[in-house]
Amino acid sequence: MEQRERSRTKWITYATLLISFWTCAKGQFRYSVNEEVQEGTVVGNIAKDLGLDKATLKERGVRIVYGSTEPPFTVNQHDGFLFVNRKIDREEICDRSKVCVIDLKTVLQNPLEIHHVSVEILDVNDHAPSFPENKSTMVISESALPGAKFLLKNAHDADSGLLSVQQYKLSPNEHFRLEVKDRGEDRKTPNLVLEKSLDRESVKSHVLLLTALDGGKPAKSGNMTIIVNVSDVNDNPPVFSQESYSVFLKENSPIGTTVIQINATDLDEGSNGEVVYSFGKDVDPRVRDVFNLNPVTGIIYVAGALDFEETARLEIDIEASDKGAVAMKTDKTIIIIIIDVNDNEPEIEVTSFSHALPEDSKPGTTVALISVTDSDSGLNGKVICSINKDLPFLLTPSLQKNMYSLVTKHMLDREQQSQYNIIIFAKDAGEPSLSSEKNIEIIISDVNDNRPVFSQSPYSLYIPENNSPGEKIFS
Secondary structure, three states: OHHHHHHHHHHHHHHHOOEEEEEOEEEEEEEEEEOOOOOEEEEHHHHHHHOHHHHHHHHHHHHEEEOOOOOOOOEOOOOOEEEOOOOHHHHHHOOOOOEEEEEEEEEEEEOOOEEEEEEEEEOOOOOOEOOOOOEEEEEEEEOHHHHHOOEEOOEEEOOHHHHOOEEEEOOOOOOOOEEEEEOOOEEEEEEEEEEEOOOOOOOEEEEEEEEEEEOOOOOOEEEEEEEEEEEEOOOOOOOOOOOOEEEEEOOOOOOOEEEEOOOOOOOOOOOHHHHEEEOOOOOOOOHHHHHEOOOOOEEEEEEOOOOOOOOEEEEEEEEEEOOOOOOOOOEEEEEEEEEOOOOOEEEEEEEEOOOOEOOOOOOEEEEEEEEEEOOOOOOHHHHEEEEEOOOEEEEEEEOOOEEEEEEOOOOOOOOOOOEEEEEEEEEEEEOOEEEEEEEEEEEOOOOOOOOOOOOOOOOOOOOOOOOOOOOOOOO
């Protein structure tokens, strides 16, 4: 038992704990834990952080609120230890996000308190880099000049940060070297650079091995075989008219809207100089769902719904290719900045008093805790909350952004009104503004605050003489 307690203490010592308190005894705690740890691994102690002894904890009760699915963490009702409840796969929860945080709510009753617990899931190197295919074949003309670059398919690693793909290596050879373009967000694209001119008559084909390595210790790797077939003629690649392309596009742009038109020319004649356009090999399938590219005119236009909240910036690789027997290609990146519009209503979440509110509750008693969110950005995401007027309640903002407390304004009287229907209004600052509302029903419970009252005071009555014994005189 003592060894187990020392083990739990060790986990808490190495956890990252950030505590901030605000009105209504509401707090926020932050911990960290590696993914894939065993069930039952202790993350921290909520009772200790809240300063509650075991007796108080048992009396008030504690539970974890986590949507409709089974929470990944649970809390021991007797000692307040927070521990892992089921297997946690960081890639399943947060994909490749740099920071992966699971937000929980810890609820205490009587009085009602909600404490936010954030657990950061740390990545472990449980995936190896992999290429979309094991073998890639490309054709390079013998007329290609040293320095020519050829885009290769990049490897993917489900892990994030330093545990994702960090470097590429190319098997030793006298004709090619490797150049890696760092595009941020754990994305590195390899390019094959021609170092020495090719001679088809000497060597018709070159076999290279491309290796991708992640940043784990030890590093994990994946390989792809590159077969370079050497061809003749068509010695001029298409050239784009601009060094770079960028455009701003509203997220509510209708289907068919022209985004941008690109243009490339080729100095060769005939079919070797005719240019066609296409998306690059590494373009995300989601990009192909929302944009179309005319292969002849080079016009990119909207083909599906855009969502600023999902993606605010897109980079699209475009290839310009001629129609030679062995086509030459040039790639260019198009940057599309998505502009936010006010297309999301505020969302209201209410945690109300779990029992009827006594009519002798003091002014300032917390009745409900309210949080509002808006997925839009800037003024479109700024939310103001209010309640219907002429009620004995106030809506007071919390120190934490977009959090409010519903409190009593003055003493209540159940004999005058036994229940209240309160409407929470949430309105953003966009143009035009979007709003939403939510109803809260509050039941007022009775307390013994009234004495019995006679209907008359004093009572006057007449009693006739000669009445019979036992007759009723008065009620």
